[in-house]
Amino acid sequence: MNKSAIKSFAIWARTKLINEITYKSGLIGITDKGISHPLDSSTDNIQHFNIGTEKPYEIKDREIKQRDAYIKRIKEKEATSDYNTAFNYVIEEIAYTWFNRLIAIRFMEVNDYLPSKTRVISSETKGKTEPDMVTSPFDTDMEFTSEEKDYIISLKHDNRLDELFRFLFIKQCNTLNAVLPELFEKTSDYTELLLTISFTDSDGIVSHLVNDIPEEDFTEAVEIIGWLYQYYNEDRKNQVINIYKGTVKKDDIPAATQLFTTDWVVRYMVDNSLGRYWIERNPNSKLREKLEYLVTPKNQDFKFVDEKITPEELTFFDPCMGSGHILVYAFDLLMEIYREYGYEDRESARLIVEKNLYGVDIDDRASQLAYFAVMMKARSYDRRFLTRNISINLCPILETNNIPKVDISHIQLDLQDTVKEDVNYLLDVFTDAKELGSLITVKPVNFSEIENFMNEFAEHGASNMFDLQWYNSVYSKMPYILKQAKILSNKFTIVCTNPPYMNKIEGQLKKFITKDYKDYSGDLFSVFIYRNFDYTIPNGYLGFMTPFVWMFIKTYEKLREYIINNKSIATLVQMEYSAFEEATVPICSFVLKNGPEKEKGLYIKLSDFKGGMEVQKKKVLEALHDKECKYFYEKSEENFSKIPGSPIAYWVSENFIKVFNKGTSLGKLAISRNGMKTGENQRFLRFWSEVCFVDFNFKAIDSYDALKSNAKWFPYNKTSYKKSMIY
Template sequence: MAFDQTTRNRLQRFVSDGRSLLTEEFTRQLQNDYGLDPIAGEVTILENLAHLDDGRRETARILRATLAHYQASSPDATVKDLLERIVREQAFTVLNRLAALRMAEARELLIESVAAGYSSKGFQLYARLAGTGLGETGEAYRCYLFSVFDELALDLAVLFDRFSPMGRLFPRESALLDLLKLLNDPELADLWAEDETIGWIYQYFNSKEERKQMRDASAAPRNSRELAVRNQFFTPRYVVEFLVDNTLGRLWYEMTQGETTLKESCQYLVRRPTEIFLAEGEPAPEPTDTEEELSQADLLKQPVHIPFRPLKDPRDLRMLDPACGSMHFGLYAFDLYERIYGEAWELEQQSRRLKRSGELKPLAETYDSKEAFLRDVPRLIIEYNIHGVDIDPRAAQIAGLSLWLRSQKSWQAQGLKPKDRPQIKRSNIVCAEPMPGEEALLSEFIETYLSATAEQQLVGQLVRRVFAAMTLAGEAGSLLQIEREISADIQLAKQQWLNRPAGEQLKLLELETDQPRQQSLPLSVDDITDDRFWLKIEDEIYTALERYAATAEGAGRFQRRLFAEDAARGFAFIDLCRKRYSVMLMNPPFGAGSLQTKSMLTAAYPRTKNDVYAAFVERGLQLLEVAGNLGAITSRTGFFLSSFQKWREEILLKEAQPTVFADLGYGVLDAAMVETAAYCLSKVA
């Protein structure tokens, strides 16, 4: 169905009403039950909450640990601001969870659980089995929903993990029934089966009025949340298809030299009838002088020579959306990847060589049959191909849900029962945020788990440098060139070792902080490269963080767990920044960056500092492989304003080659008052 304005208005009312209901509910819970007042910004001492039973006392303790964790990372924020953040996070998590259940029901992935409230088939069966052991109907229904959450958390922990700091609270019975009434409004019934619904829910969680208040208060975003809220505009499906068709679709079309079904299924793929695919090593003929005299119509009839592209294993065709939001680009790219994988199997059977990297084995050596291979393709797409970064934690929930629903759709079409579906073990959707701010916990972690050997001490020092370098991750997101800082640190350590006077030890890198300087250590780094070193230490860091979280004891155990989990997410973000991608797709923020990133943007992006969308394009080209494709929808101002001259001349016309361009004008990005253009670039050597 078409998401026209009337349809979007209905969905917007639901999201707005649901948010208001949950915000009021969780504010009241914090005030009345847990001694935390988001309105006054006051915190009651835990010992004074004598009315709490053991379960709610533990929740009160966890909420205070969460507050302390947020204070460490945002020292300038007030207690009121941080308590409001906790309420907001609990509200959007519950709203997203119930919307996800409703969407899963509509796709017959889940037995009816929320569509009919207490009368839902799933709950009725559960209640008959449980009997009276779970108490009154409302309490039994809550237990049932929790069991559904726990089952789905096996594949989608980022949304359904009930023990995450963003999902500790749940509405009381009266509020839950009101929310279910909103969720099951007959006007929304047809929307839950649509893929775009979750994206519009993501956009509408923040109101137009809230955006206006932010803009009225400051011309530039004042923090990462304002930057996210002011730039949440859902990309329409036709724009998504245009950009994906002419980046990922075009890439595979050229690799197969036109022998692909994508040329029929990709309706926006731009092709010329005179295309000539060159053989490996074959140069394109030099243009003749007469071409300059031809009319535009005659030029379009001239042969177009397509440089040779080696045929790559689809597992190496990585795609990144550096400001992913609800992952609308990835949702459509999933469709193309499925066709690409199917064709890759057939090409390999025809003895066509697929270029592959790392330890990847040929598909036929990895799978016993084509059927087994196709069964695994949805997992491969999520674990190998689609990557996304955003500064909004809601994006990780929504984007993860979008891809999970899409993978289930594929397995459902294959007739696979849930128990026979491959388990998705990892996702490449990350939230860019600073490393946790608890300096005492960082020192404790390094001293406990990264100090036993000389090598560990070097790793520990690099961890400390990474923590410092990630300070602006929540503001800058993908624009933070963290991989360059890491590479510089490793190379400096190696150079210091190689240039040392005979008999002297390596002086480890020193930070300009109040922390004590590290000792000199006897290390050999002669054969270290960036990739080898990072791959070697990454597992050690993750293992140490897991041990730190698992063995935490005492009153601060939950805060230590939050520290470890946030640090692990930070290293996952670094890992994405260190990869190189075949395809880059984006609807980036536009306008000024946040106030905190002004000096960083000036230093890192001197040619594009005047508008963050131009910087995102420049950054996207940095992360692309040579001859990789970038597709973007941005403001069209960059193509004619004098302030973007360097962007046009030095980036669009030197570092990349424009391949397609569509001037779209106003009214494309919902309520955004901006004239847009959609275009694709190919990175040159």
């Protein structure tokens, strides 16, 4: 995979899309300075806008309604910020909507996953720039009205091919809504009005997408979607970090914390959580042979767990799923487990999506891509999967701040009191959910009764003003709220994630963490480590990739003590300090067990191997093939608590630990101090050559002697320099 080309394209594409959409927005009188009224020459069906030329810019009929919807969206956002922030937010929203759809369609056409089998933004014919969809629009699976057919013929006749391309592209997106509704939502709104893509422009986004990234990169793996998304956000991430240099605002948390997890690290986490869980209960499983990154003891044997479990009972949750990379690999592993159990791939794909995989994220656009990635993975195992109308257990987290609390007791249906209480509870618990995300604790409620109430309401309709108020403000949101509540109130066999790294926190998130997770609040990632134990069944596994500071420094001592005393470390890989190129933090990856374990933890220490993640990957594989290498360790975590501060010092010798066990700490013998400190070196210190010897005293033996001498300067050693100190 050519990550350099992917990165260059994604960063460039974001700027290109935002600039073009902003320009188009300006043509209809909406800029970052404000919203202009149409010119006086406008009518109900036609609006004119002054663009500084002799002829004004014109929009008609449906476009006028789309412009009104665009203004409404900006005003909605402005209610919680200011106009300029709202305008830029909505422009960004439109840009990523079309970016997501472009890269999704490119992936589908290259892999021949489009239902129509007709390429949308490129051609099967080598060297042909006109997309096959534009050449033969009536050969696609899209249904056209007679009016639309005439319009297509007219555009082709007049050689207005880019206009035709945009019309067909939007039509294709709306057609794909039938098979991928959570990515290709109906676009008869303002996003359509501001679409500016062109296939004839050699410097346009379509041309660069088709020509800059090799087709084979789209066929290698669906993980290209995740890399495109991360690089698309890179400029914004850098901008956010540079703007705040400290705390990050609510809307910018996704941009500041989104990191795509390196492929081999994903495999390591999933192999040693999901894979290990299955093998411990099925010791004769052939799955072991397919787990390249499974870490086993030197004797190669895991402790057998006498528990029967079927593939359908395995549940796998990513509470910070991003673009779904971890879920996609878990899908492959689950498929191997189902095959071993005798299932056909088609049935397995359905069960994995319906019963095994779960995920949430605060970032709507990342959630869209995670949904797409998992659906494409399922499609790779079942060519008709997209037509089977199978629901998926992934969702963006919806917050309820702007949903008014409507008293449903006035609704004229026979409601149980618990339904009213449960609905109100769900509306309350998801307040600020876009900020708090999956850290929220959601108690199980009577979901089936709420669903029955929703179905009854849909059947009877609104019969009074209270019904209508409920319908307009809450009803349409309840399916999303119920879906995320079901996921977040559940317990899972495996929880595996790359949590956000952020220690400069503000707003409701800071209040929430300080109140509910004070002992673990050194960083957002440490809060997630602690919180995720509660998502996991007893003796289930949790996989993480995080900064490795939690292993050593005092800030995370409570977290270490909690893990050592109540849980256990199954395996851990500590990377070389600067190995992870995607973030400026030293990292580790590890798997924890949700319960104590007498077996020793398995550790790989890569600190001495400088180089990027490919070097780290190579050294991990070497350690797995040669357990006698000097950087593979087996260590019981009970030893860690024998060292003050309980550092995860897995590499220290038994003799080193005995020193702490049998010896006396310096702190019990004497008080250690910082030594002499001036408090203000610029004021109190001088070089020897700067001091007048008349005012200097070499012989003072204590403070009383110094004071008595009336001298101003006295000898003072400062690191490698000898300096004198003012009295």
